[in-house]
Amino acid sequence: MNDCSLLRLNLTLISPSLSYSIDSIKTKLKANPVLLQIPIGSGKSFTGLVDLITRQKITWQGSSLAYDGRAFETSALQASDDPDVLQAASEARTTLIEQVADLDDDFAELLLGQYSENFDAVPAGKLQEAVRRVTLTRKGVPVLCGSSLKNKGVQPLLDAITAYLPAPNERNHDLVRWYKDDLCALAFKVVHDKQRGPLVFVRIYSGSMKAQSAVYNINRNGTERMSRLLLPFADQQIEIPSLSAGNIALTVGLKQTVTGDTIVSSKASAAAAVRRAEKEAESKSSSHRESSSLALAGVEVPEPVFFCSIEPPTLAKQADLEHALNCLQREDPSLKVRTDPDSGQTILCGMGELHIEIIHDRIKREYNIETHLGPLQVAYRETILQSATATDTLDRTLGDKRHVVTVELDVRALRESSTSCDVTFEEEVKTQLSADVKEAVENGVQSAYLQGPVLGFPVQGVKTVIQHVRLEPGTSAAMVSACVSRCMLKALKLAGGQVLEPVMALEVTVGEEYLSPVLADLSQRRGTVCDIQSRQENKVLLATVPLAEMMVSLSLKILR
Template structure:
């Protein structure tokens, strides 16, 4: 892989210099390296912020000055553009990147720049007013939800970006729920205030109604759509006005001055009312602030200082009782600097977040591997977040999940696809590691096996003292990433058998980077099966194999990942009697399968044992039995799809003393297959939540098309001048839907798809599917 150095313009103190690959400052070296082939000469990069302060503070600032945040939103809400403006105003880039021009820093993959969407989360580190911000720009497309999920694991706060003309959209709801699950404090940024039909009031109401949260209006826009020219800080009652847009205007120069009544009486009164409302909201949510207001300033809210109000808003935000709301237009370079200020003011530092597991580790190293990239020259590059202790290059670390020790060779500070080599990493920071060849997404990294044992001992002791089960020991493992099941699959073949090994290696690397990508062999044909989260997901993987690994692969037809379940309860018996060498392997098994009752689909069978079996069953055989049952449910008896929603009871089991565990698993697996066939198989198809945003003129055409796709219309909402159709549609009916919708609406409509559940096919549809799969149709 080519390494093309980015051009760094360095304006430093006299004691610093830049010599080819090394930046030297106060006798410390920082090395700039590249992980992807890219023509960096298209962009001008500023130097890392060591030109104005000590390199030690650059590498490891005080933990109270660190902000680990993510940018999250619906696709096309302006996440990447907002990130680019943050980098520009912080001094990390010297020219503004644009998604449409394909020269953004965080969208560094070729496919991202061509398509104008974010596919992989890019971690960027920069400074803003003595604060270190580790920022992650996440995808907005539903096919890449796993990228969002794994990054939320390591964030302390988040910025939710909204299109002010659209309000809360489908993917916004998804990522908001993910952030709720991880209890991440958030602030909202109403972007695109310059856009036609932009409405501050509509967007705020949308946040209140759809996200079920309390918005705190910290800013009001001055104008909307074409008249948007600035904003008013409600907390300080200052107006912030940017220069009129021109080719030379980059948004760096703006005027901030107190708002006085003579400037604009109507705006002044609006801001006055908004501030009074804000103070009342904050007083209702924060007891300390309520005492201040009721005691000292009950007669005149104007006397409430901005500092006191900001402190109270910060406490409320950290407690997730409400969310601050700001506004602006990243594309027009308005409102981003106040947003950066809000990030440092209202979002938490790492030491302001409580993590139960830290009490077991004390000052020992505890880190989470949350993302893996693969570099052809250096192998796996693992993103880690350090929670306690410290990381240093050339040190050995212990992976609790893999139960193995690895040696980390280097530490890199991420700057999109540029990295700076650093000598250490302290708590609260995020960095890339080189040399961890076994670690994968979601793995917990500690200093040594002894450290893990000591932490387990502390956790176990505390669990005993609190009369809890020893499941407390499980808290030693940081939560991994929940990977949803793929809904599409297809075959993938190399141009010749000579390239099969190369393809296998490429897919192995891509799987480490993307846990939602599944690869498995077809047991009948031996072909490689590629399973993904959507059409775009598989298309991107196919393109990456060609671009990054030079393999021209062929994809088979895209197919739906159905499921199988049973209709009735059934019992079966199987006997295995086999002699291998001088040992006789003899097993008799009787099992019962039943349809699962209750809500919530589960792919793994729930296994229980009859009382007569559980009393005499050796523990070492239990694993073999459960492996046999689980493996037999991977491929159902009808079409080979995974079997879900079943309960299995082991009614009886007889095992000869010389029988191996493998033979026990084989007998149990055959017995399950017999029982499944007796029970009768029902095919389940994925049902998708569909949301279409369409103009009134094209609404009837979109609805008529949905009716032909077995779509169930659930709701039709109004969104400004558009209509939003919410429906449930079988995934099988949505193949190639983007092309059809584009044709029906002259390219004006947009849609999102998200897996809702699996539903049973009718007998007619199941028969038709069987005929197609058997080649009769």
């Protein structure tokens, strides 16, 4: 995990297994869980938890529908308590002490020195300090228990955040260090307000942010003026003059900033950070690598897998629909909107059926536009199976001007996991071509990537190498791009195209008596069974299924 974090287990599920939850954290999140609490009861009988560090019992007694989890009792474990709870707490605390000792050398020395005869006698304060060191060094992730339904366990969770997670000045982020005391913040959410316009949530990593000040957006390469600065408290905001590092602010007036953008105080501040990064670098290669990534890591959004057309009720509402879609795209980076070049329709691209349904509902509810959605379709891709070389010459006369260009290029398949497409030039070609011609060549290649040779789907996993470009004087950039696109189509056909179908990783938990019908249903959906595991009294089926076969959710017999 990239950041220090806390994990909280929800124990209101039916017959949850603590050990299974811990194992899931290890296998699915690739983290090293450090269990700090054990539950008292589970499911509907979950009433409290035991803090393994302090050996205290925390209980919530409310059971009515109006109970909000605010009232709770804290008491030390007594010999008169449930023997099973006492034994479980003792074993879990011993495991915790041994685990922390394996991860923290200072704590291990303390145990072997002062508490070698009785590990359980180690003070709670020493154990808590060791857990914090383990968290800060990212060797382990504290895990706590709770219930979201009745807010049980919320108070210990908040205490754990302040006890174990790092303060802003304890983070060793190279990028933030280069900015020193200058502003460096990350825009992580955008919300549109009808009266105030776009409201941008930012996390301040260094320096301070002030109202009525100009800030520089590294990703957009532009300066914007912030009119107001607000401190958010749930659904309330308090206007403030400034805010320092470590806080989350709500800004008003940043009209170009989107989710994932990095905001600094000025362009000069960004340039100074570049100089510091280059100064610290030990070689030219590392200097280039570091100085090219002065933006904070934003949100990594995969390509959409579903798309459908969206139309307004009348042409008079088209401009309003475009405005609504622009606002929603700023809020949601996973939403893509494009125009179909053949039909002129507006195409909505999202991550799933539910995602597109939510967007459709928000347009109706927040922007008062009754839109019509076309049939939902899966976003297929194309790639090539082998390398191929092609040459093409375009000779065309427009008016009294003759345009002649010859292109030779090579297409190669990238590794299977690659979802991008690259274009490079041979060294000799790169030095001969002007910047305008190179841009025209790249535009032609990118245009060819949009429609594959098999069924016209976008191409991925292909690398194009421009080997030769020759053009007569006066040949326009548009003709160069057209020739390159035509040559690309030839090469892609020669390389042997293949359609790629998105698949869904599926995990189905069923009783053993329903396993056969589920397997039959998956077979009808062209699914591939990867594994069948046992989990308590149930069977867990792991499979991959083509996304097109999952357009309609699994039948009720599977869900049951």
